Amino acid sequence: MRNLKSIAVALVALFAFTANAQTKKINVSKSGIVWTGKKVTGSHTGTINLQDGALVFKGKVLKGGTFTVDMTSINTTDLKPGQGKESLDGHLKADDFFGTEKHKTAKLVFTNISGKGNGLYTVTADLTIKGITKAITFDIVVKGNTASTTLKVDRTKYDIKYGSGSFFSDLGDKTISDEFELKVNLVW
Template identity: 85%
Template sequence: MRNLKTIAVALVAFVSFTANAQTTKKIDVAKSGIEWTGKKVTGQHNGTIGLQSGALVFKGKVLKGGTFTVDMTSINTTDLSGKGKESLDGHLKADDFFGVDKFKTSTLVFTNISGKGNGLYTVTADLTIKGITKPITFDITVKGNTASTTLKVDRTKYDIKYGSGSFFSDLGDKTINDEFELKVNLAW
């Protein structure tokens, strides 16, 4: 009987420890993806950008943290081909946009997470682009071994002012929206 009590106490302690333990889920970058959309007065452009690494932290099934590194050298326009694609890819990588020669990565680090129920969370994170860190808030949905979110990023907060009507007048139909959108799908 004494052994049974000892085993029961050990089992309860183990279950309590396991329930309170945090687990880090490494993101499978080959199964994950980031799509971007940039809009301008005369239309929009779309593309992809590669995730270099990432991880989500859970306590049980509850999201508790996350950190990601994006490979800025992988900027890829998908709605153009040939010289138009080469030109836009090159311009986005240049200093007046993301300056990837100097800033090869961007990072996102979760700083605050609040649950909304059914796997939906509101996240505040520190987003670093071109060495400039600013807070950003977005919703993320976690289902099984996947997570997805859409972020809207104001590029002017990261000293990316090229073609911005907020900083330059008389741009007319050459004006580029300050915000761009990132659709992120994560798997682990």
């Protein structure tokens, strides 16, 4: 009987939370992700598209979020056609990197959110790339109907070891940084 009472209390609390929560669907055409990958001799930048996403609020307080990224949309923007753009885009989509033929999407699901004041939150989330899920922590700023963040992702945690000095010696100036950066701007 005591367990039934505990379950009933939990269900009422869950219903109360979801009844007061508002899900804000992300406008993927107005939102964007810019990536930067660095190597010893420079860096490359590009874009990648959100497939869908939503943030959950209780009042004006951020309470949750989930996003799906279209990995097949990886696009290098600092190179022009004929200057290596096609080669780099193809390599990023190949199994050496993101393996987009098998892993068409990546997913980010908020698991813990801590408010810091003035619309600033620290988020811990599960990030899934190439079928591998790891926790990642980042700050996000929410202002009006927008949110922005910069994430640093260690690609080697997702079995992306190509050109990593952490796994291969004698790479010299062909060494690629283990971390890449994602600048995310969300609009709903």
